[in-house]
Amino acid sequence: MKKVRDYYFQKAKKEKYPARSVFKLEEAQQRFKLLQKGDTVLDLGCCPGSWSIYAAKQVGPRGRVIGVDLHTTNKYAFAGAAPMQHLKANIFSEEIFAKLAATRFNVVLSDMAPATTGHKFADHLKSLELSRRALEIATAVLTTGGNFYCKVFQGEDFADYVDEVRRYFNKVKVVKPKSSRTESREVFVLAMHLKKEQSGTAA
Numbered sequence: 001m002k003k004v005r006d007y008y009f010q011k012a013k014k015e016k017y018p019a020r021s022v023f024k025l026e027e028a029q030q031r032f033k034l035l036q037k038g039d040t041v042l043d044l045g046c047c048p049g050s051w052s053i054y055a056a057k058q059v060g061p062r063g064r065v066i067g068v069d070l071h072t073t074n075k076y077a078f079a080g081a082a083p084m085q086h087l088k089a090n091i092f093s094e095e096i097f098a099k100l101a102a103t104r105f106n107v108v109l110s111d112m113a114p115a116t117t118g119h120k121f122a123d124h125l126k127s128l129e130l131s132r133r134a135l136e137i138a139t140a141v142l143t144t145g146g147n148f149y150c151k152v153f154q155g156e157d158f159a160d161y162v163d164e165v166r167r168y169f170n171k172v173k174v175v176k177p178k179s180s181r182t183e184s185r186e187v188f189v190l191a192m193h194l195k196k197e198q199s200g201t202a203a
């Protein structure tokens with residue numbers, strides 16, 4: 001297992017990404033093309049910045065990436081990539097919700113993770129709280145046809161969460177990227193094509 005961790009860690013370092021987590025988005029992008037040139041992307045839990053950098057490169061200079069995290073993220077800018085703006089905020093704050101709802105996004109990403117306790121069920125429930133809030137934000141800010149990619153720690157209530165996501169999107173899939181450690185309970189819910197009647201419901 002250590003060998004796998006080192007491989008993705010070294011690969012991220014070589015490609016100048018601040019975290020190995022970038023490959024969990026890259027694999028989904030290569031398989032499902034959730035990000036398109038010119039897209040406006042919201043990255044929830046964006047620190048230290050790998051997903052935002054990757055998304056900014058994928059959507060290119062006509063696109064835009066806005067990230068939110070409890071922590072400050074270093075500023076990055078790359079030629080040929082979209083401008084990136086990172087906001088320091090808790091995604092449960094109503095102020096940040098109102099601010100985000102003023103913009104229309106094509107894609108919402110969430111790699112948010114709670115501070116883990118080691119108790120699987122408690123960590124699963126905390127992760128679900130983040131994922132439910134991410135879904136609430138996504139359904140408020142996405143344009144019709146928009147995509148959502150969200151990390152969740154699996155557990156008893158995971159199937160209910162997937163059912164909730166299915167209500168809003170036409171195509172939903174559970175993805176376990178190769179770079180995600182096999183012993184980790186994290187999986188990603190990929191939801192594509194927000195249904196027309198669900199777009200901007202909170203705006």
Ligand SMILES: C[S@@+](CC[C@H](N)C(=O)[O-])C[C@H]1O[C@@H](n2cnc3c(N)ncnc32)[C@H](O)[C@@H]1O
Binds near residue numbers: 021047051069091111
């Ligand atoms: C695994 S890291 C994200 C890594 C990032 N995708 C990257 O590639 O660099 C998870 C992040 O979720 C953030 N987070 C957790 N709870 C949050 C909350 N309530 N509001 C905003 N961000 C939160 C954490 O601060 C942490 O930086």
